[in-house]
Amino acid sequence: MRHAHRVEIVRASEAELMARLPEGTLMQRAAAGLAATCARLLTGRRGRVYGSRVVVLAGSGDNGGDALYAGAALARRGARVTAVLLAPERVHAGGLAAVRSARGRVVVERETGLAEFSRADLVLDGIVGIGGRGGLRAGARSYAEAARRGVVVAVDLPSGVDADTGEVPGAALRADVTVCFGTYKPGLLVDPGASYAGAVQLVGIGLELPPPDVTALQHADVAALLPVPDVESDKYRRGVVGVAAGSATYPGAAVLAVAGALRGGAGAVRYVGTAAEEVVRRFPETLVTEGGPHGAGRVQAWVVGPGGGEGARQTLAEALASDVPVLVDADGLTELGRLGPGALAGRTAPTLLTPHTGEAARLLAGADGTAPPAAADLAAARLATARRLAAAYRATVLLKGSTTVIADPGGAVRVNPTGTSWLATAGSGDVLAGLAGSLLAAGLPALDAASVAAYLHGLAGRHAAGEPGAPVTASWVAEALPVVWRGVREG
Numbered sequence: 194m195r196h197a198h199r200v201e202i203v204r205a206s207e208a209e210l211m212a213r214l215p216e217g218t219l220m221q222r223a224a225a226g227l228a229a230t231c232a233r234l235l236t237g238r239r240g241r242v243y244g245s246r247v248v249v250l251a252g253s254g255d256n257g258g259d260a261l262y263a264g265a266a267l268a269r270r271g272a273r274v275t276a277v278l279l280a281p282e283r284v285h286a287g288g289l290a291a292v293r294s295a296r297g298r299v300v301v302e303r304e305t306g307l308a309e310f311s312r313a314d315l316v317l318d319g320i321v322g323i324g325g326r327g328g329l330r331a332g333a334r335s336y337a338e339a340a341r342r343g344v345v346v347a348v349d350l351p352s353g354v355d356a357d358t359g360e361v362p363g364a365a366l367r368a369d370v371t372v373c374f375g376t377y378k379p380g381l382l383v384d385p386g387a388s389y390a391g392a393v394q395l396v397g398i399g400l401e402l403p404p405p406d407v408t409a410l411q412h413a414d415v416a417a418l419l420p421v422p423d424v425e426s427d428k429y430r431r432g433v434v435g436v437a438a439g440s441a442t443y444p445g446a447a448v449l450a451v452a453g454a455l456r457g458g459a460g461a462v463r464y465v466g467t468a469a470e471e472v473v474r475r476f477p478e479t480l481v482t483e484g485g486p487h488g489a490g491r492v493q494a495w496v497v498g499p500g501g502g503e504g505a506r507q508t509l510a511e512a513l514a515s516d517v518p519v520l521v522d523a524d525g526l527t528e529l530g531r532l533g534p535g536a537l538a539g540r541t542a543p544t545l546l547t548p549h550t551g552e553a554a555r556l557l558a559g560a561d562g563t564a565p566p567a568a569a570d571l572a573a574a575r576l577a578t579a580r581r582l583a584a585a586y587r588a589t590v591l592l593k594g595s596t597t598v599i600a601d602p603g604g605a606v607r608v609n610p611t612g613t614s615w616l617a618t619a620g621s622g623d624v625l626a627g628l629a630g631s632l633l634a635a636g637l638p639a640l641d642a643a644s645v646a647a648y649l650h651g652l653a654g655r656h657a658a659g660e661p662g663a664p665v666t667a668s669w670v671a672e673a674l675p676v677v678w679r680g681v682r683e684g
């Protein structure tokens with residue numbers, strides 16, 4: 194599991210530790226880890242550190258200090274190091290002295306800096322770290338826009354990315370590798386920030402941290418959560434998931450939601466709705482029932498909404514009246530937005546909402562009676578959006594997007610590290626809804642069901658798209674689920 198902490202928490206832990214250690218110890222630990230990664234990268238690219246061109250972009254804070262000390266360490270190993278000072282009057286004095294004494298070059302003119310930047314083998318981005326506020330300032334922005342041929346290593350986080358939210362209010366440096374200190378920062382795990390970070394490496398500096406603000410599951414965590422039948426299992430013990438989806442206009446949504454549900458670990462899938470014929474033709478193993486969720490027979494979780502069309506309101510009401518977990522998607526969310534959070538007030542079992550940002554906007558409007566916010570604004574602030582929705586509806590929320598975010602009403606937040614933009618395809622959400630519902634029926638708590646579903650769905654999308662990637666259809670994503678499930682279990 195990757196743990197991320199917000200800046201306020203990092204600062205408090207650092208202060209507590211620094212009070213017990215000789216001055217500069219943490220920066221030396223950070224710089225040593227950073228220099229080791231840079232040396233590995235240079236050796237991988239050029240065969241050796243000696244003689245390589247390294248540029249250190251040093252801003253005015255301790256982030257620049259880390260970068261300068263790491264640059265000095267590389268200079269001592271024979272790298273040709275140029276430190277470019279973006280704020281010469283406020284540069285970290287100790288770091289600068291270290292570069293000078295290791296015979297590094299120091300430049301302050303922007304033109305020279307940019308020329309060095311463009312031909313460096315490796316650039317250390319130490320412009321700003323967790324002290325960054327707002328978009329990059331003009332002098333720094335030119336580096337974000339300049340061409341380069343070398344590898345860029347972000348110090349703690351790519352400059353220009355908001356550490357707490359992943360928002361990029363302007364330009365940011367695009368890194369190939371980010372070396373972060375002490376803990377991951379939420380902005381490294383959530384897009385758009387995550388897309389600037391490249392491969393992220395954590396260097397321990399000895400911080401004692403409280404529980405994380407944000408987590409990201411890894412293979413082993415997902416493997417431990419996957420429901421696996423034992424000798425005592427029958428279809429009811431494994432869970433029956435009810436899928437109320439599809440309509441005369443959208444029968445395909447029913448087929449895709451069932452396709453996801455059949456691969457999600459439940460023992461059986463029960464379909465209710467008008468697309469029964471299509472569903473059974475495609476998946477004869479599906480149990481089908483006339484009418485709606487009410488009186489449909491035994492299920493352990495409901496999925497309502499995909500392709501629900503006109504009937505979505507009635508279906509939603511019947512499912513919400515049950516005492517089993519309910520996943521609400523698509524047209525079900527539109528209906529829920531009209532009804533507002535009050536519609537969930539009487540529920541005794543968990544509710545999982547799976548909006549994209551457009552549906553999230555309608556849900557938020559339904560919660561506070563205002564006009565829907567712009568979906569683009571919600572996408573840029575996806576952590577905050579998921580948290581707001583979870584709090585307003587007292588439900589678990591899986592906010593779909595370039596980084597899918599899952600928020601529990603209790604405050605826990607997970608971000609999904611898998612996924613691919615090829616998943617932005619029609620019907621992909623229906624598969625995800627079926628899959629997550631199946632995991633709910635198999636007994637996973639809503640936060641786990643949602644985050645495991647997002648993880649597997651993302652991997653399946655990548656698997657279906659292949660390398661370097663090609664368009665996929667939602668059906669292929671569903672078909673790839675057993676392969677990635679096995680892959681996760683194998684580790």
Ligand SMILES: NC(=O)C1=CN([C@@H]2O[C@H](COP(=O)(O)OP(=O)(O)OC[C@H]3O[C@@H](n4cnc5c(N)ncnc54)[C@H](O)[C@@H]3O)[C@@H](O)[C@H]2O)[C@@H](O)CC1
Pocket residue numbers: 207208211219220221223252253254255256257259283320321322323324325326327328329330333348349350374398
């Ligand atoms: N505090 C500690 O104990 C440790 C801190 N470390 C490093 O220190 C960093 C934090 O250092 P600081 O608190 O000095 O803050 P930073 O170095 O991240 O940035 C603060 C400086 O950048 C300037 N700045 C802010 N926003 C800017 C923008 N948008 N464009 C250009 N300049 C901007 C500010 O005027 C300020 O001088 C961490 O990210 C990490 O790299 C590490 O050395 C580990 C230990």
Ligand SMILES: [K+]
Pocket residue numbers: 256318319320321322347348349350351352
């Ligand atoms: K940085």
